[in-house]
Amino acid sequence: MIRRAWQSSMIALARSKAAKSAMQRWGAASDLASRFVAGATVEDAVARAAGLHAEHSIRGSLFYLGEYVDRLDLVAENVAAKCAIADHLGRTGLDIHISVDPTQIGHNIDPALGRRHAFTIAEAIRQAAGNRPGVHGLMLDMEDHSVVDATIALHDALQSAGMPMALTLQAYLRRTEADIQAQIRRGSRIRLVKGAFVAGNDIAFTRQPEIKANSRRLIDLMFSKGSRDAGAYPVLASHDDRLQAYALERAAAAGWRAGEYEFEMLLGVRNDVARDLAGRGERVRLYLPFGRDWWPYAVRRIGENPRNATLLLRALIGSSR
Ligand code: FDA
Secondary structure: OHHHHHHHHHHHHHHOHHHHHHHHHHOOOOHHHHHHOOOOOHHHHHHHHHHHHHHHOOEEEEEEOOOOOOOHHHHHHHHHHHHHHHHHHHOOOOOOEEEEOHHHHOOOOOHHHHHHHHHHHHHHHHHHHOOOOOOOEEEEOOOOHHHHHHHHHHHHHHHHOOOOEEEEEEOOEOOHHHHHHHHHHOOOEEEEEOOOOOOOOOOEOOOHHHHHHHHHHHHHHHOOHHHHHOOOEEEEEOOOHHHHHHHHHHHHHOOOOOOOOEEEEEOOOOHHHHHHHHHOOOOEEEEEEEOOOOHHHHHHHHHHOHHHHHHHHHHHHHHOO
């Protein structure tokens, strides 16, 4: 209950335009920004991805920050930034792996515009990747429950058109079991997360033990033999080491080999666990957000873990000096 209230208040703070503009003016140099964000520019983020790969064999998924955008000029900036990532990564040997929130490329303004932009970005990735080996693609992040149908439809349309696509699904939603079954039948790349949003009990699991129990049921599906036979590619995006251990156990039982699935984690959150998994030969990816629009993203990370409240407090005190 307390955790849910904390998470809801952090989501409200993340969406506060006044707080965002004050904090971002104050500086991306705060502890809060530098802990969770890979820099201000695409060059910074690509350099960070290259370093992680060279040092720890950890892959990256680059994310240009900016979400719930309601202005066409900002949408255009976001689309240009995503295409620039494809271009920069295309000049390296790294995966061309880009995360995109539908609302940052125009979905809320006009779903048809969002769809055209998603096509543009996916095509940029496809061309930059060419025949080069690697796990290339556009990973659609999943936002609040009001956009789930549209995000899945967008994924399916682009995937059917031959674009390199991947889709995030959230264990807190009751519908996700059916959504995962449908994506397994399509042989999709599916990233399972617990969910950074809250919703009513009618459509969502609201207590952590329920969300964890549902995560296990969904891992059973994603790492089943049937899923492997269908050509699905499971991605477990969680910092929960018990869930990771459970996925490894299910994967081994169903005959999956390391490299046929992956673990994804966020930059700045339990990086020791990521390095440990990679050191054991597992495929690991870090989500590498970058750009000047860091406040909503960083505050949501705080919302996931009340123990990070001191980071938020230090940032707020620093900005008021
Ligand atoms: P959980 O919250 O149970 O924590 C497990 C352990 O990790 C605990 O010890 C905890 O203290 C620690 N931990 C977790 N978060 C921490 C933090 N921020 N700081 C410090 N320690 C922390 N959500 C969504 O709705 N849509 C999306 O598209 C995505 N995309 C996405 C991509 C990737 C790569 C990841 C890892 C996560 C997402 N999420 C997401 C967020 C996700 O839904 C979820 O809110 C967080 O991952 C937290 O849940 P965990 O399963 O990681 O573990």
